[in-house]
Amino acid sequence: MFTDLPVELLREHRTAVQEPADLDAFWSERLAEARALAEPPEATEVDTGLTAIRTWDVRFSGWDGQRIAGWLRAPAGATGPLPAIVEYVGYGGGRGSALDNLAFAAAGYAHLMMDTRGQGSGWSGGVTPDSGGTGPEVPGVMTRGIDDPAQYYYTRFFTDAVLAVDAVRALPGVDGSRVGVTGGSQGGAGALAAGALAEDVRAVAARVPFLCDIPRSMTITDARPFHELVDYLAVHRDRVDHVLGVLARIDGAVLASRITAPLQISAALMDAIVPPSGPFAAFNAAPSTRKEILVHPYNGHEGGGPEDVAAALRLFAAELGR
Numbered sequence: 001m002f003t004d005l006p007v008e009l010l011r012e013h014r015t016a017v018q019e020p021a022d023l024d025a026f027w028s029e030r031l032a033e034a035r036a037l038a039e040p041p042e043a044t045e046v047d048t049g050l051t052a053i054r055t056w057d058v059r060f061s062g063w064d065g066q067r068i069a070g071w072l073r074a075p076a077g078a079t080g081p082l083p084a085i086v087e088y089v090g091y092g093g094g095r096g097s098a099l100d101n102l103a104f105a106a107a108g109y110a111h112l113m114m115d116t117r118g119q120g121s122g123w124s125g126g127v128t129p130d131s132g133g134t135g136p137e138v139p140g141v142m143t144r145g146i147d148d149p150a151q152y153y154y155t156r157f158f159t160d161a162v163l164a165v166d167a168v169r170a171l172p173g174v175d176g177s178r179v180g181v182t183g184g185s186q187g188g189a190g191a192l193a194a195g196a197l198a199e200d201v202r203a204v205a206a207r208v209p210f211l212c213d214i215p216r217s218m219t220i221t222d223a224r225p226f227h228e229l230v231d232y233l234a235v236h237r238d239r240v241d242h243v244l245g246v247l248a249r250i251d252g253a254v255l256a257s258r259i260t261a262p263l264q265i266s267a268a269l270m271d272a273i274v275p276p277s278g279p280f281a282a283f284n285a286a287p288s289t290r291k292e293i294l295v296h297p298y299n300g301h302e303g304g305g306p307e308d309v310a311a312a313l314r315l316f317a318a319e320l321g322r
Contacts, residue, residue: 004220004275007295010267015213015253015281026249027197030063030150034159037065041167043072048098052076053105055098058112060167062160069115069128070164071095072171073105081175083320084110084168088161088183088190091210091225092119094126107313108322112168116186117160118144118153132156136236142228146246154211154250158193165198178202178320182312184303185210185274188265189252192282196258203319205264205312208271208303212252212278215244223273253281263291264315266308268299 005013020026038061045056054076062068074082085104089095095115104111118141120126133145133153144153161181169176180203181191188209195204210225218226229247233240248254256263263286267279276295283293294311296304304311 002269003272004269004277007269007297010276010280012284013277013280014284015216015251017213017215017248017251017254019254019257020245020248023249023254026149030155030159031162031197034061034063034065034163035166037061038163038166039065041170043171046098050099053102058167058171060163062117062163063156064132066117066131068117068160068164069095069126071098071101071113072110072168073102073113074110074173075105075108078108078173082108082110082173083178083180083316083322084112084174084176085316085320086112086114086164086168086179086181086194088114088181088187088194089116089119089124090183090185090187092122093124094120094128096124100124103309103313109316109320110168110171110174112164114160114164114190117157130156138228138232140225140228142225143232146232146243149246149249152246152250154189157190158197158250161190161194162198165194165201180204180316180320182206184208184308185301192252192259193250193255195261195263196255201261203262203315204259205315206279206282207266207308207312208268208274208301209252209265209279209282210274211250212256212274213281214247214251214278217275217278220275220277221272253278253285256282256285257287259286260288262315262319263288264294264311265291266294266296266303266311268296268301268303270297270299271301271303273301
């Protein structure tokens with residue numbers, strides 16, 4: 001069933017979340033702290049058995065200098081620096097197998113798939129531990145560290161996402177002036193955050209992005225992960241204002257107001273996990289003069305599936321070249 005507003009209202013929908021007065025200062029401080037602790041990325045080539053794509057096991061510095069894993073893939077035999085795409089993973093997943101997610105490298109890009117701290121056991125594997133964030137929490141990561149906005153899980157994840165862009169630019173064979181970002185669901189939230197907070201991202205493709213217009217989303221769906229927040233606040237009734245203030249700093253419908261690069265977002269009208277008003281709110285907030293929203297009326301959280309990937313490839317070809 002349709003899970004949200006009629007599409008004609010979605011096209012006008014904007015979040016009611018108020019932007020924190022210190023939002024830019026908050027993120028500038030977080031990123032400066034992480035960059036001050038960063039060490040150069042390391043890339044070790046691995047033998048996957050493939051002959052058309054080369055793969056490297058990457059380690060780079062994220063939040064608090066912690067080393068984050070990733071896979072870098074690139075077409076074998078490529079000459080000259082390649083445009084790069086950084087991709088972020090959906091909730092519960094990690095970077096997966098070295099043989100997964102080959103489309104962007106097959107299309108001619110250097111493709112960095114970032115591992116997700118403390119996840120990577122729900123549906124695709126990962127190797128990056130999560131350090132930081134204390135205090136009572138609901139199982140999952142939505143409330144991990146929510147007592148302190150600087151320690152909150154998604155503050156740390158978004159810091160990793162931005163520093164992944166820094167890292168890919170420092171890797172051999174990459175044209176650092178041509179970098180795009182992408183991902184689906186939680187990964188779409190990461191792409192929006194990187195598009196808003198990283199320097200000179202050239203294109204952003206976010207598939208059914210999570211963590212947008214959060215206060216509305218958490219009250220119109222009973223699905224997890226948003227419902228982790230509801231469970232937490234049902235117990236911590238005195239923490240509502242604090243929690244909503246923390247979430248405002250990472251809300252994609254707030255951060256999208258910083259995205260000026262060409263932007264592509266998808267939304268599915270039967271999505272119960274990410275109600276479509278969230279992606280629409282992010283899309284409508286973005287000042288980018290070149291943006292499109294892909295609407296899938298009869299899909300759930302899978303969104304457009306391969307059609308969304310094909311659309312992202314068209315965006316990247318237009319904005320990054322090959």
